[in-house]
Amino acid sequence: MAGGRERSGRLDGEIALITGASSGIGRGTALKFASLGATVVLTGRNASELQATGRRCEKISGEKPLLITADLSKEEDVKRVVDELTNAFHKLDILVNNAGIYKADSLQTFSLQRFDEIFSINVRAVSQLTALCTPALIASKGSIVNVSSLNGTNAFADDLTYCMSKAALDMFTRCTALELAPKQVRVNSVNPGVIKTDIFQRSGMDRDQCKQFLEGSKKKHALGRVGDVEEVADVIAFLASDSASFITGSCIPIDGGRHTMSV
Ligand SMILES: NC(=O)c1ccc[n+]([C@@H]2O[C@H](COP(=O)([O-])OP(=O)(O)OC[C@H]3O[C@@H](n4cnc5c(N)ncnc54)[C@H](OP(=O)(O)O)[C@@H]3O)[C@@H](O)[C@H]2O)c1
Known part of the structure; x- marks a missing residue:
């Protein structure tokens, strides 16, 4: 057996922190992790939606997740997430940096306020949270x-700041993968194309615009359709698990x- 040990792809006994678990891809990832035996610690801003995810996880695994309501664009909230997690478990095996926002812009519609809004969650919060979690992840040889996003690798004229934020995140993945590899901590990204979630409505599109956008996006993907949350969650779970034990520094298109x- 390459790597010298049997791999199961399961997450039994692992403590996993998943950000942005109150919606979309983060919620799907929480459910997947619960089904694979992980103990999940979930964050989001919307307390009732976070509780809804928590209830669904509990139904799957029989275990009540630790839910932490937090706005990760706030420095103090990020610190509180790590404090609450540490007090509860004294251990962390997996960090999934999922929370993020999408907003369209370009040079001609540019505003510093939007730039700061996007970077504060898509890049700044990820950097702060990951740095605070690093000692625990080194101790557990975690992941x-x-x-x-596809926007991290491909350029789109109307997504200037979002593209820059995800390109920064991809470089964050590669730099931190190199830093932590000697400690046996693996770092990877998933780079989804268009996935059916509320993110587009929350970016300011109305219902009809979202419908049109999702319909128009189908032919832009070679497979002729947009993706589902579960298709992303499965790959996140794979990368987090021992099935991906020889993969680090990779940005995987989905x-x-x-x-x-x-x-
Ligand atoms: N959907 C796609 O087509 C697509 C494609 C490529 C990449 N992505 C990426 O996938 C990730 C998840 O997106 P999604 O589609 O699942 O979107 P979503 O349904 O809108 O969910 C976004 C999640 O991020 C959380 N979040 C946003 N800002 C936050 C903040 N300041 N503090 C704490 N939590 C915050 C939200 O929490 P609340 O709801 O509680 O506010 C929510 O749980 C994002 O990083 C996004 O860029 C999505």
Whole structure:
């Protein structure tokens, strides 16, 4: 057996912190991790949606997740998340940096306020949270999965700041993978294409615009459709697990082949 040990892909006994678990990909990841035996610690801003995720996880695993309501763009909230997690478990095996926002902009619509809003959660919070979790992850020889985007690798004229934020996140993945590899901590990203979640409505599109956007996005992915949350959650779970024991510093497209297309 390569790597010298049997791999199961399960997460039994592992403590996993998943940010942005009150919605979309983060919620799907929480459910997947619960089904694989992990003890999940979940964050989000919306307390009732976070509780809804918690109840669904508990139904799957029989275990009540630790829920921490926090705005990760606030320095004090990030510190509190790590304090609460440490007080509860004294251990961390997996960090999934998923919380993030999407907003469209370009040079001609640019505002510093939007730039700061996007970078504060998509980049700054990830950097602060990961740094605070690093001692625990080194102690457990754990794993980090960052939720990046196709926009981290491919340029889109109308997504200037979002693209820059996800490109920064991909470089964060590679630099930290190199830093932590000698400590046997693995760091990887997933780079989804368009996935059906509320993120587009929350970016300011109305219901019809979202519908049109999702419909129009289908043919932009080689497989002829957009993706589901579960298709991302499965790869996050794979990367976090011992099944990916020889993978670090990788940014994995989950985009129905879109990154290979030239139009
Ligand atoms: N959907 C896609 O097509 C797509 C494609 C590529 C990459 N992604 C990435 O996937 C990740 C998840 O997106 P999603 O589609 O699942 O979006 P979503 O349904 O809007 O969920 C976003 C999550 O991030 C949390 N969040 C946002 N800002 C936060 C803040 N300041 N502090 C704490 N939590 C915050 C939200 O919490 P609350 O709801 O509680 O506020 C929510 O749980 C993001 O990083 C996004 O960039 C999505």
